[in-house]
Amino acid sequence: MQYQQAVRKEAKHYRVQKIRGKAADVLYALFRYALVIGISFIIIYPLLMKFSIAFKDKADIYNPTIYMIPVHFTMDNIRMAMQILDYFPLLGNTLLFVVVTTVLTTASCALAGYGFARFNFPGSNILFALVILTLLVPTSTLMVPMYLHFRSFDILGIIHLLTGKSGLNLLNTYWPSIITSATAIGLKAGLFIYIFRQFFKGMPKEIEEAALIDGAGGIKTFLRIMLPNAVSPMITVILFCFVWQYNDTFFTSLFMSELALMPTKVSSLAAQANALIPGMLGVGGGAGVKADPNHVAMIIDTGILLAIIPLILLYMVVQRYFVESVERSGIIG
Amino acid sequence: MSGNKLSLQQKRSLLGIAFIAPWLLGFIFLFATPLIKSIQFSFSKLTVDPTGFTLDGVGWANFNNALFVDATFNRVLTESVWDMVLNVPMILFFSLFSATLLNQKFRGRIIARAIFFLPVILASNAISAAEASGLINLVGDATAVNEMGQSGSQYNVMSMVMILSDIGLPLSFVDYIVDAILRIYEIITSSGVQILIFLAALQSVPGAMYEVAKIEGATAYESFWKITFPLVSPLILTNVIYTIIDSFSGSAVTQMIFTTAFTTQNFGLSAAMSWIYTLIISIILVIVGYVLSKRVHYN
Numbered sequence: 001m002q003y004q005q006a007v008r009k010e011a012k013h014y015r016v017q018k019i020r021g022k023a024a025d026v027l028y029a030l031f032r033y034a035l036v037i038g039i040s041f042i043i044i045y046p047l048l049m050k051f052s053i054a055f056k057d058k059a060d061i062y063n064p065t066i067y068m069i070p071v072h073f074t075m076d077n078i079r080m081a082m083q084i085l086d087y088f089p090l091l092g093n094t095l096l097f098v099v100v101t102t103v104l105t106t107a108s109c110a111l112a113g114y115g116f117a118r119f120n121f122p123g124s125n126i127l128f129a130l131v132i133l134t135l136l137v138p139t140s141t142l143m144v145p146m147y148l149h150f151r152s153f154d155i156l157g158i159i160h161l162l163t164g165k166s167g168l169n170l171l172n173t174y175w176p177s178i179i180t181s182a183t184a185i186g187l188k189a190g191l192f193i194y195i196f197r198q199f200f201k202g203m204p205k206e207i208e209e210a211a212l213i214d215g216a217g218g219i220k221t222f223l224r225i226m227l228p229n230a231v232s233p234m235i236t237v238i239l240f241c242f243v244w245q246y247n248d249t250f251f252t253s254l255f256m257s258e259l260a261l262m263p264t265k266v267s268s269l270a271a272q273a274n275a276l277i278p279g280m281l282g283v284g285g286g287a288g289v290k291a292d293p294n295h296v297a298m299i300i301d302t303g304i305l306l307a308i309i310p311l312i313l314l315y316m317v318v319q320r321y322f323v324e325s326v327e328r329s330g331i332i333g
Numbered sequence: 334m335s336g337n338k339l340s341l342q343q344k345r346s347l348l349g350i351a352f353i354a355p356w357l358l359g360f361i362f363l364f365a366t367p368l369i370k371s372i373q374f375s376f377s378k379l380t381v382d383p384t385g386f387t388l389d390g391v392g393w394a395n396f397n398n399a400l401f402v403d404a405t406f407n408r409v410l411t412e413s414v415w416d417m418v419l420n421v422p423m424i425l426f427f428s429l430f431s432a433t434l435l436n437q438k439f440r441g442r443i444i445a446r447a448i449f450f451l452p453v454i455l456a457s458n459a460i461s462a463a464e465a466s467g468l469i470n471l472v473g474d475a476t477a478v479n480e481m482g483q484s485g486s487q488y489n490v491m492s493m494v495m496i497l498s499d500i501g502l503p504l505s506f507v508d509y510i511v512d513a514i515l516r517i518y519e520i521i522t523s524s525g526v527q528i529l530i531f532l533a534a535l536q537s538v539p540g541a542m543y544e545v546a547k548i549e550g551a552t553a554y555e556s557f558w559k560i561t562f563p564l565v566s567p568l569i570l571t572n573v574i575y576t577i578i579d580s581f582s583g584s585a586v587t588q589m590i591f592t593t594a595f596t597t598q599n600f601g602l603s604a605a606m607s608w609i610y611t612l613i614i615s616i617i618l619v620i621v622g623y624v625l626s627k628r629v630h631y632n
Contacts (some may be wrong), residue, residue, distance in 0.1 A: 040448040112356035119349020140590040141607040144600050145367035183359025218348040319447045
């Protein structure tokens with residue numbers, strides 16, 4: 001009898017505990033959703049705002065009852081921003097430039113990462129320490145010498161020897177970025193080499209040995225065996241490289257300030273919009289004519305949206321693989 | 334036999350060097366050479382002429398100018414360093430917090446992750462420069478714009494300061510927290526890569542460890558501090574270093590070094606400034622690295 005009572009008491013106690021545990025779980029889940037949704041909103045808010053502004057008529061910005069969804073739906077802003085940016089030629093130019101540098105950077109960094117991960121040559125550790133050094137030294141330290149270097153580009157005096165001129169002026173051509181990315185020294189290349197090295201270090205040695213025994217040389221092993229397996233670090237590096245190259249203002253304004261590239265155009269958007277809008281509205285471009293600052297601001301926001309839309313589209317496509325590659329811990333190997 | 338082995342090893346060495354050859358070339362010609370040149374520049378007066386440039390040695394004058402003559406460099410430098418000191422703990426805390434959040438299983442986790450990494454895609458100096466004159470940041474005369482600004486910060490900051498200091502927190506700490514909350518957007522947008530690194534670290538923590546801890550009766554709080562935190566701690570060092578380096582890529586000092594070189598054409602002074610900057614950052618990195626690596630748990 002007493003025994004049964006004890007059991008019942010125990011069961012009751014257990015049930016209460018279970019309900020309490022469940023309640024805590026539900027509360028925690030709610031709390032977590034509140035946090036995640038809140039932070040997500042903070043991240044997306046400026047983007048939503050830009051979308052809303054892009055389709056708003058000028059009249060709508062003075063209407064205090066409109067929060068997000070415009071009343072006078074219009075494409076005028078987009079049309080004007082496109083005209084100011086000279087959008088499609090600019091986008092084509094930028095994409096071509098970014099794709100070329102991304103491919104070159106990924107290739108050279110993958111090679112270097114593999115070399116550092118799998119080969120023991122004299123001084124390999126010191127050289128790898130130098131890779132890390134390239135990450136640590138601020139780019140502004142190298143700015144002036146690099147600028148002068150590309151102003152009269154020459155390797156070991158070969159061009160001077162052949163033509164008698166003091167090197168080629170590569171400024172305002174795509175060459176500075178192409179050369180730096182092909183030699184794995186461009187934008188954050190040290191980080192990419194590091195990512196690849198960590199990944200290749202984590203690959204089982206047996207695969208390589210098997211390939212070696214089967215008669216594949218070092219380069220063949222790399223191309224046929226190692227690279228196809230390196231999808232996750234590859235996606236990470238390609239995405240980062242593409243995005244950072246696309247957004248980079250430092251090197252583009254240093255070496256290619258006169259070329260039509262997205263970052264330089266976007267950073268001068270405000271001045272451009274102020275100068276061009278009156279003429280586009282047919283008011284005439286006299287010195288006394290000034291554009292409505294709110295209208296200019298609208299066009300700027302639309303222009304920024306136009307600039308980042310290709311990135312957002314790209315991210316939507318690769319996002320799934322990217323998140324998965326994180327899942328397989330491509331970053332730390 | 335042994336000669337054969339040696340030659341195989343030599344072959345492997347050569348192959349390895351072949352793999353890193355592009356980087357090595359780049360490093361020698363596009364990193365090491367400019368680096369040495371920049372030291373040289375910082376000790377000379379550099380005049381650019383149509384065909385090249387000429388150097389006149391001036392000793393320590395450029396450093397002297399940067400530190401003691403130039404009116405703004407010291408201030409901008411200390412401000413940038415101070416900003417970084419304030420930002421790094423916030424970014425670190427936020428990114429570890431977000432990574433633990435995103436590592437848990439819940440519905441919509443994939444979407445949440447995609448959104449949390451979005452700032453990595455959108456962080457750009459060009460965009461933020463243009464954004465400064467965009468409508469979202471333009472608190473102009475239009476009522477709509479004013480209202481937009483208000484809806485962003487509807488709580489009263491002062492009341493929060495009061496509440497927190499009434500609890501008994503030191504005022505400087507309260508300031509720090511309020512500052513963090515007001516700059517939450519900035520902090521979130523600059524912690525994308527850090528979240529990524531922490532998340533990757535969290536993924537590699539074996540799940541069996543948590544199961545054991547749970548059987549032993551550890552709470553979630555305990556298992557975070559006893560399992561997750563020690564195992565993630567090596568990555569804290571990585572993230573601190575990354576954040577420090579990242580924070581000065583677009584800082585006011587970098588901007589100043591750029592304008593000194595290309596607007597006022599004072600290349601020597603610019604090189605001296607950038608070396609002072611580099612030295613200060615290296616000192617900070619060495620100190621932080623030393624302090625943290627003593628506390629980090631390696632398995």
